[in-house]
């Protein structure tokens with residue numbers, strides 16, 4: 001057992017303090033000098049492998065800027081990564097849990113030292129402002145620290161309770177699954193990327209990590225940290241590439257034991273289907289862990305503290321431009337306070353400043369051209385489905401920089417079954433729905449196929465208790481924003497079409513990557 005203090009989440013940086021802003025700006029300058037323009041190759045069996053094709057990261061807030069490149073894996077690279085990982089598994093699975101956990105703790109220590117660099121790189125690569133980047137790197141450190149400690153409870157024989165039976169020794173062993181693939185999104189390219197790699201690894205598996213195409217640099221940065229922390233060759237194979245090429249190849253492969261995926265519902269459901277088909281030579285049912293999208297709603301009733309509700313709505317809707325699976329994309333307000341809440345929300349959102357991540361703007365550019373075009377489509381739909389109360393334009397420019405800029409947009413009186421109220425937009429666009437009363441508000445909240453996050457602003461104990469039982473979401477928040485789950489504090493993951501509810505950062509998350517063997521010896 002490693003001697004470590006009890007897990008405590010990282011605290012966040014206070015950017016109202018001038019010295020912290022200055023330190024961030026120095027980190028931006030350092031990253032511009034040392035990391036911008038860098039190329040990250042594949043890492044297969046501990047060796048750097050370069051490819052003819054490349055993936056290019058573009059600064060979404062200034063599309064004239066190339067941030068850097070990564071290699072672009074071929075099918076042959078994916079095959080080599082898979083074969084190599086199975087070889088590495090033969091020794092990695094025999095490592096002590098403690099020894100595996102030490103590597104995560106060492107990686108967390110390195111990341112703590114390089115926290116500001118990781119933040120600055122994300123400001124440039126995906127347009128996170130200071131607080132959003134800071135909270136994400138804190139989450140990445142937390143995942144490493146938390147999973148290292150969680151691993152201890154699975155160490156050795158008898159790691160789970162069994163009942164005593166006279167004349168026998170009985171026990172349960174937790175053993176790793178084998179080799180899997182971890183496919184991650186661009187919106188939390190540091191924390192989710194590393195959490196989805198570290199958890200299976202500490203449990204004794206080997207993993208091929210396939211980062212999102214738009215955020216390969218921060219992924220490469222994190223892989224360097226894992227290598228520096230002492231991860232043996234082949235345990236983590238770094239495979240940037242195109243999802244529907246190398247990702248799909250690995251999902252399909254007979255030798256892939258598990259798939260952990262975080263991303264859109266459409267891609268997730270497709271992967272689920274492909275993974276379910278048994279391939280020639282396949283000896284197992286692939287385990288699939290899915291974290292998908294949301295259409296997350298916040299209810300405000302007539303008993304709520306209205307100012308607090310407006311703060312919760314503004315933070316939940318526009319943090320990182322609404323590009324969070326947890327983002328508040330539906331505000332559901334009881335009729336008697338509708339005008340007051342909505343006018344306050346519009347006023348608050350009007351004050352948000354648009355600009356680059358590096359300038360620490362409140363709202364920055366959305367990630368890429370595809371996302372920009374998709375959101376523009378919803379802006380065109382908005383006047384047909386409701387009243388545009390704020391925004392509604394996609395200027396594609398801010399402070400003289402060309403980028404994927406969308407105005408914070410609020411659309412009032414949207415109907416519950418309309419597209420604006422049902423489809424994940426993944427941008428700074430909120431649908432506001434008017435409810436007759438509390439019960440109607442709860443019915444509206446539950447009227448989607450998703451079930452990720454949700455919230456209620458109310459001072460009625462009875463209603464909060466009803467919501468606790470009946471609001472169909474994996475993460476439910478009362479009288480606060482519905483984003484920003486903290487590792488170990490709010491285990492995260494959704495129901496229904498939002499995923500397999502595997503609860504990243506929760507006490508049982510590692511069990512997703514293990515199988516149990518019951519062993520009985522008759523004396």
Ligand SMILES: NC(=O)c1ccc[n+]([C@@H]2O[C@H](COP(=O)([O-])OP(=O)(O)OC[C@H]3O[C@@H](n4cnc5c(N)ncnc54)[C@H](O)[C@@H]3O)[C@@H](O)[C@H]2O)c1
Pocket residue numbers: 183184185186187188192210211212213241242243244245246247248251262263264265267268270271291292293294324325326424426452493494498499
């Ligand atoms: N529930 C959660 O915890 C959570 C967290 C973050 C993001 N998300 C969701 O992720 C989405 C945004 O991320 P995105 O745009 O990167 O999602 P996406 O589905 O487009 O891509 C996710 C990953 O899948 C890969 N991919 C694409 N097609 C593939 C295929 N056919 N086979 C294998 N891999 C493939 C991509 O290359 C990428 O690495 C949103 O829907 C958001 O709600 C969910």
Ligand SMILES: N[C@@H](CCC=O)C(=O)O
Pocket residue numbers: 187188323324325326482483484485486492
């Ligand atoms: N875990 C994050 C959301 C991750 C999805 O994008 C939150 O709680 O806001």
